[in-house]
Amino acid sequence: MASISRPAAPDLKKEKPPLTKRFAHALSRDYQLWLLLLPTIAFFIVFHYLPLYGIQIAFKDYKAVQGITGSKWVGLKHFKIFFDSYYSGRLIINTLLLNLYNLVWGFPIPLIMAILLNQFRSERFKRFAQTTIYAPHFISTVVMAGILYLFLSPNNGVVNTFIKTLGGTPIFFMNEASWFRKIFIITEIWQHSGWSSILFIATLTGIDQEIYEAATIDGASKMQKIRHIDIPHLIPITVIMLILNCGRLLSSNTTKALVMQQPGNIPTSDIIGVYVYTQGLGKAQFSYTSAIGLTVNVVNFFMIITVNWISKKLGDTSLF
């Protein structure tokens, strides 16, 4: 059969035939692979590369009638408006702080959980604990927010009922700017720290048991084993995860911040992603918000590239 292709076609050709011929040959050999890839390629063109082409509206005054290509070029107008506005500073600070606090509080917990869980001998308990700590990861953002609105309700939420029985005054948690980040981060930890510990748990399970046995014979205590065996083994993966997280400091968890946003907490809950959604789709400021989105994407892109370069330098692990 002519169409059978061979992986890693050896490059044994002595003289190269013309390009068109080689192309036709490669296509006749690999056409089935290309057909298998076709839906994937089509999907990425429609949902990823056409929007990339659509970014040009950030430099235009988008009018629905004129369309993406037909609208008038206005250069950097929208970028200037954004950076001159009162909002730019607040949005950037809100986004950065939310991510930074989330990293500081949320990052160590999966690590600690993995180390502590690894100390248990009983496989059944480990299994049970793992099943439990992963479960909240499967709760949707909307349900998570729904739980918050119910539990934190100022009138009859569990938390405020408790505060009232202690003699305190109820707090309107979901509508107060000073509470937004705390609630956001606590629920992030509650939902995802178990799930994030999987990689660390796997790393610890992979450690050679003989090392522990040798340490036991030498009289090492559990704390000493953690310090001298577990932690050194966890350092490489921890560094990589930490660096990767640093590359996302300006990205937005739009879906969650959006469901938690209320008039009262806007001073802290207004992060870039939410602002782009509310101004762009809510108020049809398409070009202006595209410019904001593009700025953030460019910054994020270079942060990830830098971070990846750093992790490549530090160890031999990198994303790409």
Next chain:
Amino acid sequence: MSISRVNMAQKKGRKKEEGFRKINGDTVFDIVNWIIWVIILVLILYPLWLIIIASVSDPEAILEGKVLFVPINFSLIGYKAVFKHPELMRSYANSIFYTLTGTALSVVVTMMGAYALSRQFAGRKVVNFLLVFTMFFSGGLIPQFLVNRALGIYNNIWVMILMNAISVWNLMVARTYISTNIPYELYEAAVMDGATHFIFFTKCVMPLSGTIIAVLAVYYGVARWNDYFTGLVYIRNRDLLPLQTVLRELVAQLNSQAQASFFEAYEDGQSIVDAIRKAEVAKYCSIVVSTVPAIILYIFMQNYFEKGVMIGSLKG
């Protein structure tokens, strides 16, 4: 007694002491560790338990803050309201449809693409790069919205099925799985027997990839079931809304007036205050009803979820 004996006795004594101290330290550690884990597990399970018991309790008892450990005045009034709420039920059916069809499509297309990318062919590296690039740079919400609207993928079921149909991450996980788990010798043998890529893919790769297919199905399935944003941005026709988008309006708002719709419409002659109070319990019920599918899937497919993380962490 010779000196050496004395030394040995001393050594033995010291060893005993050390051993005693060591066991002691470890015991303290174990106790503290147990206490920490009891706290962690309670912190995770108690809110979930609270939602379940509140969903089957009497609305009055919930409002008075009495429902803390067990259901009070068992009542299914909330569930009745949920199952009688036409919009919630329609969106529930919509979500089942979107999740099943969308996940099937995602899994098949991802497997096809992953198989192709696991082979060597001219242009593979370029395709690979262009796919991975989209993980790090995207057009953003607004250009994507405008392009989709221009293409007519707006306010219809196609947007719900096609949006986020393929994740690069899942594609790379599947590719890694295929290239490490399907031996190359098998392909060579199949070629000897006259198999093409199509035949090899359908007759060998798919049947041998049960694990990764399950992993993909649970990842795509849960992501689709839990997604409210696509519905929020792209669906205007309320008959097409997915569950999570409708749920957001009912449970994730401060305005309890809107939530009173749980009862208002179905029980005539009842006051708005009463409706709002009862709606409180219906919110708990809708949370339970909407989360149960994802949690059940998780419990049954637990091993596959973890495997997905492991395969993903291998450098492909």
